[in-house]
Amino acid sequence: METFDTTLTNATHPINQNAASYFMNTTSPRIVPDTMAGHATAAAILRSGGLVAFPTETVYGLGADACDDRAVARIYEAKGRPSFNPLIVHFADLDTLKQHVVWTEEAEMLASAYWPGPLTLVLRKQPHSPISALVSAGLESIAVRLPAHDTARAILREFGGGVAAPSANRSGQISPTQAQHVADSLGARVDAILDGGPCKVGVESTIVGLLDKPLLLRPGGITEEDLARTLGHPLTVRHKAEAISAPGQLMSHYAPVARVRLNATDWEPGELRLGFGDVDCDLNLSASEDLVEAAAHLFDHLHRLDAQGGSVIAVSPIPHEGLGIAINDRLSRAAAPREG
Structure with a gap:
């Protein structure tokens, strides 16, 4: 990757548009x-219709102007992403976000508790919203969130509108938690990568649908138990056989090149070994069995093992509780039969 001297620009003066053109060519x-x-x-x-990878607290996102059809189409092209898998739109502030969605009492409860943070809400789209139909893949709803990462918030404030941003990797591959992961996966398909260091949460945002009764569409950094306490009642959980209504619901997803074998209590010859707890392995998600640490390491360790070129990555059992539910969700998709 090449670096760029941004003394070409000055934060106290209007941006030099030649800098954007330089990156995009x-x-x-x-x-x-x-x-x-x-x-x-x-x-x-972003204003010029380009693609920028930037860090959030969950993973790096591949951002484009959510109101620019052509720019959004470039996301799908860059990722090789199925057109029926919707995108999440990121905003800097709640007032701007509310201009695009039908706000609800339950949305207010969850937003007050968890925003900015790793929670995405799926809400009905306002009829007047200029957000591209490509973002919602033809649905009448959009997935929205306010990220907590200072760098993401700074870019969104500077941009001033919604930024559609799925994970910054080729579709179905391991999600990126460092700038180098983005460069390795997307290369010149992305116009620029803003390097904000490693992501802290390490798995994508929890997604809750609020079109009818609250529906847990994707587990993530905020647990189902936390959400239920905030709302005062349990959530319905989406079944995998149901139609896709939000990002991250394809069965074969987050997949390395190597085949993934789950719940390995012993190792077979030639396997790359991804451990959890006190086990002999190549890389350990958390020797102390800390699920937060395991989530933060998950994608990076899969990247590192996959880069070794082996045919199988064997993974220790992960407790199916709390953040472990999100980790197991990602691992089960990585291990699923490949689609397409």
Whole structure:
């Protein structure tokens, strides 16, 4: 990856649009520094219809102007993403977000408790919203969230609108938690990568549908138990056989090149070994059995093992509770038969 000197820009003056053009006409991904000038450059690229990878507290997102059909189409093209898998739109503030969705009492309860943070809400789209229909893949709802990562929030404030941003990787591959993961997966398909360091949560946001009764569409960094306490009642959980209504619901997803064998209590010859707890392994998600640590390490460790070129990655059992539910969800998709 190449770095770029953002002294071409100045945070106290209008952005030099030539900087955005410079990034968008290169053949390799460029790194944008995590500075005020870097944030301004990233926002200029977004306004120009470009793609910018940026960190959130969950994973790195591949961002485009959510109101620009062509820019959103570039996300699908860059990722090789199925057209029926919707995208999440990220906003800097709640007032701007509310202009695009039909707000509800339950949305207010969850937003007050968890935003900014790793929670996505699926709500009905306002008829007047200019957000591209490609974002919702033809549905009458959109998935929205307010990320907590300071860098993401700075870029969104500088941009001033909604940014559609799925994970910044080729569709079905391991999600990126570091800038280098983005470069390795997308290469020149992304116009710039803003390097904000490793992501802290390490798995994608929890998704809750609020079109009818609250529906847990995807487990994530906020647990089902937490959500139930906030709402005062349990959530319905989406069954995998149901139609796709939100991001991250394809069965074969987050997949390395190697085949994944789950719940391995012993190792077979030639396997790459991803452990949890006190086990002899190649990489350990958490020797102390800390699920938060395991979530933060999950995608990076899968990347590192997959890069070794083995045919099978064997994974220790992960407790199916709390954050372990989200980890097991990602692992089960990584191990599922490949689609397409």
